[in-house]
Amino acid sequence: MSEIFTRSGMRIILIGYGWRSLFYYRIIKALPERFTLVNWVLHSKQRAEQVKQQYQTTTSFDVLEALSYPHDLVVLCVPSLSLQSLLPTLIECGETILCETGFTQLSLQTLSTIYTLYAQSQSRVFVAEQYYRYPYFQTCDALIPLLGPITEVRGACLHDHHGTSILRHFLGEGGGNCSITASSRTSWVVKTGGRDSVDTEGIRIPTKHTTATLAFEDGKTGYFDFAGVAYHSSIRSRHFSLCGERGEIFDDTVRYLNTQNEGICQVIKRIEDGVANNSPLSLRAMAFGDTYHFKNPYWPLGFNDDEIALALCLEDACWGKGYSLSEALQDSYLAQCIHRSCNEQKTIETQTQVWAKALWREKEQ
Known part of the structure; x- marks a missing residue:
């Protein structure tokens, strides 16, 4: 194309x-x-x-x-x-x-x-x-060789199919089945804002907090954790971590073993222009050590991370690639199973779906 x-x-x-x-x-x-x-x-x-x-x-x-x-x-x-x-x-x-x-x-x-x-x-x-096209998550992808085989992923940052997509992506799962044990509880929190607003009235609102363990047949585990206010709250943080045999990523901190099996700790950094000067406000790159592991192809435009990722999705589709329909259906199915586990208060064993073969073919390409 x-x-x-x-x-x-x-x-x-x-x-x-x-x-x-x-x-x-x-x-x-x-x-x-x-x-x-x-x-x-x-x-x-x-x-x-x-x-x-x-x-x-x-x-x-x-x-x-x-x-x-x-x-x-x-x-x-x-x-x-x-x-x-x-x-x-x-x-x-x-x-x-x-x-x-x-x-x-x-x-x-x-x-x-x-x-x-x-x-x-x-x-x-x-x-x-x-x-998965976010600058941060693309940087995590690039750093996986430091961590060795990935065994666990914990995502306390995204809801429903978005959350399951990140877990499945980093665990390297195609259409593999898993056992899902989930629970959901409602608690109170002070509202601090919305998509386009900041709220300082101190109003208490109920928020649903859902957690789930996805135990895959190959021994890998995904931990789903999401509270309803997470996207727009200034008092509830979001979290992501990867665990591999030789290291981990915990938010922006990376711990790993070097070639002499000595423990190293370094930090992922956002390189942004226009924060403390009169340059256009724009993400330039994501850096780890002295290497840029993600360079923003739209710099110096003032795109936020969502806009960068969506623009990349548009370009991916142009080249005939990207997150496929079979992936979307599998991640939505897993999200539905999380809801079922919460509602029925029992472990759900996922079943192979009609799109599973296509998923494994895509994974092998």
Whole structure:
């Protein structure tokens, strides 16, 4: 698909409107040499006209009409119920799709039906599970050789399928089965903010805290730990750790054995411009020792980590690679099993799903 980059940019149709879709709009507009928005599809004629006027772009309220525009990729950014109907339509049209992660809310039967349709099609579906493309997590990936074989991953930073995707990614699991033992409790915490706000009123709110142990058949273990306020709280921290036979990563601290089996401790550092000077505020790189293990390809643009990761997901889809539909379905299935374990108060033994063979093939490539 390299011919895409010989044109003015990857031609994108964006379907959906809301907080998440605006991430894609900002990325596309900030990178005109890489991406071109050829049509933005909304759910009604009124909303299409509103978005056309506000963002000065071509819009439509009919998916099939929008698909008549020359394009390279369809970005599907809609709620779960709309995803359930729109994704099969796009698959049947043979589209290359970057789809948002709305699968956990759909039934297991629906997930299986979608995958079966996809496996019989000429479509290519990638999913915008952006967290493994975060600068921090890419740096952790690069440092795994220091740690030796990974045995345990603990993620107290991401919810549902996002959390299971990080566990499965770093454990190197494909469609392997596991035993899931989970529990959930509600407690009180003072609200400190939201997506776009800071709250100083001192209001107490209930928050659900879910923990789960995923014991895989190959002996590796994932620990899922998430509290509902974690994304937007200034008094609840987030945590990630990797344990290997020769070392560990604990948030930004790396402990490992050197070639003489002596213990070494070093720190992962963010190299950011514009923090204490008048340069544009932008992440330049992630450093460990004297090496940059992640260089921001969009520097010096002021992208946050979510925008960097989503832009990389867009580029991955352009090159015909990325987080696959089978991965998304497996991680959503594992998240559903965590919920089942909490609700039924028992250990859940996962079962091999219809997409498992594809997962193992992808892992071997």
